[in-house]
Amino acid sequence: MFQTFDSPTAPEQGPPRLAKLRGWMAQQELNGFIVPRADHHQGEYVASCDERLSWLTGFTGSAGFACILEATAGIFIDGRYRLQVCEQVAEDFTPVHWPETSLHEWLAENAAPGAVIGFDPWLHTVEQIETLRTGLEGSGISLVASSNGIDAIWTDRPAPPNAPAWAHPPHLCGDSAEEKTRRLGAAIAAQSAQTAVITLPDSLCWLLNLRGSDVPRTPIVHCFGLLSDNGALTLFGDEAKFADLTLPDTVTLAPWDAFSRHLKDLTGTVLIEPASLPQAAFDALAAGPAKILRGFDPCSLPKACKTRTELDGCRAAHLRDGAAVVRFLAWFDGADTSHLTEIDIVTQLENCRAATNLLHDISFDTISGSGPHGAVVHYRVTDKSNRPLDADSLLLVDSGAQYQDGTTDITRTLPIGSPSLEMRQAFTRVLKGMIAISQLRFPKGLAGRDIDAIARAPLWAAGQDYDHGTGHGVGSFLSVHEGPQRLSRAGNVPLQRGMILSNEPGYYRPGAFGIRIENLITVIDAEPVPGGDDRAMLAFETLTYAPIDLRLVEISELTDREKKWLNAYHQEVYAKLAPLLAPETAQWLAEATRRI
Known part of the structure; x- marks a missing residue:
């Protein structure tokens, strides 16, 4: 429960790990690779298996990212972390004041002409990638979706969390899950959409009155969801975590690996939030027949x-x-x-x-x-x-x-x-x-x-x-x-x-x-x-x-x-x-x- 006081990565561990990542980049014919402080769900806290930025650099702040090039490695941090980063990372990493300096500006100055920059499409949102691609237009620098270089070299990476989810007591919720899904389904229909893609776990935990233990400090369970205009919900995740729960009859459980396939098979108009949807999910949806409607996570405002x-x-x-x-x-x-x-x-x-x-x-x-x-x-x-x-x-x-x-x-x-x-x-x-x-x-x-x-x-x-x-x-x-x-x-x-x-x-x-x-x-x-x-x-x-x-x-x-x-x-x-x-x-x- 309580806070621990260990340093997850010592600064001296950064340089050899950086060298290994650059070796992987060379094998993949990449001139750069972006390492965000993010998981598939874009939340503030990540599980230990997803602490890629901290593992590579030593930086433990809750926001930021690194961009690794062949000759330099930038670590982008905002005003909250500019003192902290200097204490936590080796000199091989160069702190970059962000958002004052954007990634595309830094790449234009530091990457070689014609550089190819890789990124894991599950760890970046649609909005992030579109903003970066727009900023790089005319620079000759290209972005390509790739596998994850950190995962390839992190040999002792922790296992994903597996604790079961639990029901949040009805007397503390205000509304039942059935009431919420029905109301939000109607809101989706009011936008002339048939389905909404929800990838933020706190949204889905609020929607279904669930809580979990998948990340520190925030009681959420990792999951994705497809909410229909009639209030029906397909919930994707580790099915074993939900085994002891009584979910509403309108909720159907599905495994993680079915998510992309379901996105490709969707028809009609599908509501997405570009600020939270992973680029990989967008690519799967765009490969199918659905019409994509950009908007907001339908849970965010009612939850707030x-x-x-x-x-x-x-x-x-x-x-x-x-x-x-x-x-x-x-x-x-x-x-x-x-x-x-x-x-x-x-x-x-x-x-x-x-x-x-x-x-x-x-x-x-x-x-x-x-x-x-x-x-x-x-x-x-x-x-x-x-x-x-x-x-x-x-x-x-x-x-x-x-x-x-x-x-x-x-x-x-x-x-x-x-x-x-x-x-x-x-x-x-x-x-x-x-x-x-x-x-x-x-x-x-x-x-x-x-x-x-x-x-x-x-x-x-x-x-x-x-x-x-x-x-x-x-x-x-x-x-x-x-x-x-x-x-x-x-x-x-x-x-x-x-x-x-x-x-x-x-x-x-x-x-x-x-x-x-x-x-x-x-x-x-x-x-x-x-x-x-x-x-x-x-x-x-x-x-x-x-x-x-x-x-x-x-x-x-x-x-x-x-x-x-x-x-x-x-x-x-x-x-x-x-x-x-x-x-x-x-x-x-x-x-x-x-x-x-």
């Missing part, structure tokens, strides 16, 4: 808009989790930090959650970054990187839990000793941005990109910013990073009632410290305002309850409205959590949530 049952479960999970976090914070406040390491923090926090006796798993590897490690946005402590907590600095702790009734994600930045004025001022700017989102009212129809800047404005005023989105979607005992909703410059899906998102602005000073404050929020209808124009408005309800450390707040830099929000939030934190705590912990919480 939580039912009342799911929201009630989420609220209960957050109260339970908030109490566990408070027990951790009280422990930390009384601990001798000079004797603690980053791993000690992870272990204690996970023990507090386990003590609820309802913890299924953590929802992602806990981020425990002291001092300069706090500036590594998605830092993952290992036995090798573990270090004592810095004196007179900051500790960034980003963590979450998977409970059957909800998924949590919370970040708190904690003082160690006497943090500097610079640290406290930056913390206060981040807090102001988080409060601004929490208080926001906005017209229906706006997307995350329309409000992302509101969280950044206090930092921008000081010439500062952060290189990640302000928030991501969150599932219901599913993925802690769920689409299509986002609070970011790339968030183009209008926000709707019932969506859950994170609210997590931050600030990072490389080599010095990191700050992030994160609560989960859900979209609700805004209460009417006297004198308003009756425009339909939305707002956010905060789901996360845990104190924000007042010792890091420069109170003079908060407005009266911001102070009012913080006092009201802390009053609610105490009222909701104190009854769940031992008396001495409740007393600590009373001081931590004192009025300012």
